[in-house]
Amino acid sequence: MSNPAVSSSSIIGHLDLDAFFAAVEQLERPELATVPLVVGGDPQGRGVVATANYEARRFGVRSAMSCAEALRRCPHAVFLRPDHARYRRVSRTVWEAVREVVPTVERTGLDEGYLQLEEVAADVREARAVGEAVQAAVRGATGLTCSLGIASTKVVAKVASDRRKPGGLVVVLPGREAAFLAPLDVRVLPGVGPRSAERLRAAGIERAGALAALDDDALTAVLPGKIGRLLRDRARGIDARRLELASENVSISQEETFARDVSDRERLHDELRGMAVRLAERLARGRQVARTVSTKLRYPDFSTRTRSTTLPVGTDDAARIGELACTLLERALAERPGALRLVGVTVSKLETAVQLTFVEP
DNA sequence: TCTGGGGTCCTCCGCCTG
DNA sequence: TCTGCAGGCGGAGGACCC
Numbered sequence: 001m002s003n004p005a006v007s008s009s010s011i012i013g014h015l016d017l018d019a020f021f022a023a024v025e026q027l028e029r030p031e032l033a034t035v036p037l038v039v040g041g042d043p044q045g046r047g048v049v050a051t052a053n054y055e056a057r058r059f060g061v062r063s064a065m066s067c068a069e070a071l072r073r074c075p076h077a078v079f080l081r082p083d084h085a086r087y088r089r090v091s092r093t094v095w096e097a098v099r100e101v102v103p104t105v106e107r108t109g110l111d112e113g114y115l116q117l118e119e120v121a122a123d124v125r126e127a128r129a130v131g132e133a134v135q136a137a138v139r140g141a142t143g144l145t146c147s148l149g150i151a152s153t154k155v156v157a158k159v160a161s162d163r164r165k166p167g168g169l170v171v172v173l174p175g176r177e178a179a180f181l182a183p184l185d186v187r188v189l190p191g192v193g194p195r196s197a198e199r200l201r202a203a204g205i206e207r208a209g210a211l212a213a214l215d216d217d218a219l220t221a222v223l224p225g226k227i228g229r230l231l232r233d234r235a236r237g238i239d240a241r242r243l244e245l246a247s248e249n250v251s252i253s254q255e256e257t258f259a260r261d262v263s264d265r266e267r268l269h270d271e272l273r274g275m276a277v278r279l280a281e282r283l284a285r286g287r288q289v290a291r292t293v294s295t296k297l298r299y300p301d302f303s304t305r306t307r308s309t310t311l312p313v314g315t316d317d318a319a320r321i322g323e324l325a326c327t328l329l330e331r332a333l334a335e336r337p338g339a340l341r342l343v344g345v346t347v348s349k350l351e352t353a354v355q356l357t358f359v360e361p
Numbered sequence: 362t363c364t365g366g367g368g369t370c371c372t373c374c375g376c377c378t379g
Numbered sequence: 380t381c382t383g384c385a386g387g388c389g390g391a392g393g394a395c396c397c
Contacts, residue, residue, distance in 0.1 A: 306392070
């Protein structure tokens with residue numbers, strides 16, 4: 001199927017570092033390379049797996065699985081807590097090396113991002129050589145391996161980068177996007193999560209090709225609204241998104257899951273005030289103020305509530321944010337009392353802080 | 362299985378206003 | 380003055396991603 005939404009000159013690469021957190025740990029301690037390694041929370045507590053190395057994945061350990069379950073599946077695994085500061089440092093080195101080969105990149109996380117390849121390659125076939133140069137540059141600078149997908153759109157490049165991990169390089173030729181995606185499980189498409197996948201499966205749609213072939217009526221019945229059209233486009237390999245080279249935060253948040261559910265109001269208020277202080281510091285560092293403050297509550301049954309309020313004028317005052325967060329907490333607890341497993345605060349509607357200068361008359 | 366933390370985006374509903 | 384309607388906005392919740 002040809003893709004009219006994509007210009008023939010568009011060549012996008014998606015780079016994904018293989019089992020990044022675990023790989024960084026293995027760099028420092030090479031003996032970990034041959035044993036199952038899980039980076040994440042406390043296996044005795046409520047943490048989840050952030051990354052597992054390929055040895056641990058052989059035992060069925062996966063990202064986002066609870067650490068307790070990972071321990072059951074692989075009792076002899078080594079469990080490490082994540083060291084984000086170190087991962088950020090290594091990530092910086094990686095992206096500096098990538099930019100030596102491809103100057104224009106969009107980082108979408110510490111361990112992944114898109115590369116604008118048409119600047120450095122005349123066609124998709126030439127882009128393969130550039131991709132190999134990127135992989136060599138990353139390996140040379142850090143010792144890490146990465147997987148690459150190259151295609152005419154972001155969605156196809158991203159799916160392609162995941163097809164031959166670790167260390168793979170998959171090129172999808174222009175015009176072959178839909179055929180490449182068609183036999184794959186709908187779940188590999190970015191945007192299809194557990195809920196959408198379940199709805200599609202209930203309608204007998206398991207492969208991207210079946211989703212791509214749905215007419216408007218059938219699509220509306222399964223996945224109504226914008227989301228349905230977006231996901232069908234993606235299943236067809238259509239994706240108008242270009243590289244975004246800079247973006248500003250829409251919101252900033254802090255939250256914490258307690259080791260044991262908490263019902264003590266003073267303790268909950270203290271947590272919220274502490275979060276408000278940290279959020280206020282981040283706002284001040286970014287010279288920003290926030291107009292909306294939201295409080296998030298999660299009950300032991302995992303049901304989640306948020307309550308928010310919007311101010312006429314933005315604030316970066318920790319006491320004010322903390323006070324609003326506590327008031328919202330009380331409102332939510334009045335509606336549904338009970339112990340909580342998590343509380344959080346989000347500030348949004350961020351604006352640039354205006355410095356007021358008062359002039360003596 | 363028993364589910365983190367920090368984000369973004371979308372949808373729906375109710376209220377207010379012209 | 381009342382009613383109906385459309386649009387904007389705030390609030391809430393859901394789904395998803397890394």
